[in-house]
Amino acid sequence: MSEQNERRRFKRIAFDAPTELVQGNRRWPVDLIDISLKGLLVESPANWDADAEQLFDAAIRLSPEAVVNMQVQLRHVEDTQLGFICLHIDMPSMEHLRRLIELNLADRTELEREFHELIEV
Numbered sequence: 001m002s003e004q005n006e007r008r009r010f011k012r013i014a015f016d017a018p019t020e021l022v023q024g025n026r027r028w029p030v031d032l033i034d035i036s037l038k039g040l041l042v043e044s045p046a047n048w049d050a051d052a053e054q055l056f057d058a059a060i061r062l063s064p065e066a067v068v069n070m071q072v073q074l075r076h077v078e079d080t081q082l083g084f085i086c087l088h089i090d091m092p093s094m095e096h097l098r099r100l101i102e103l104n105l106a107d108r109t110e111l112e113r114e115f116h117e118l119i120e121v
Contacts, residue, residue: 012036013104021072022057023050030082032060037101039072039085048082050074058084062100068093 012034019032019042028050030042040058050056052074060068070093072084089097 012041013101015100015104018061020059021050022059023054026050033081035060035068035097035100037086037097039075039083040070041081041083044077044080044082052077055087056084062096066096068097068100 013036014034015032017032019030019040021028021030021042028045028048030045033041033043035041040060056072056074058068058070058072060070062068069090070084070086071088072086074082075085076083
């Protein structure tokens with residue numbers, strides 16, 4: 001499936017939250033542009049010199065008590081933006097992300113459709 005089709009299937013929520021990417025012992029604070037059930041888009045940090053072939057851990061702090069932790073893979077680089085696809089997310093993080101998306105979608109059936117699509121992928 002093309003990324004364009006994937007973008008249509010999973011609504012991206014514009015959201016600003018403290019976000020950090022980690023690869024091994026390297027860390028990059030990044031500006032979150034948007035997030036979806038399938039991944040995230042961030043602004044590339046000035047000191048970006050990561051190994052694009054290796055996986056990353058992403059931590060998105062929604063509140064002091066709520067952090068979305070994902071294992072992600074770099075999918076695309078466009079100008080100053082980095083797009084990541086989620087490979088793994090733990091259950092507490094999925095619950096936080098689901099709630100965030102639920103609050104930002106006008107139609108609850110859309111959220112249910114996205115979860116159904118995510119499970120089938």
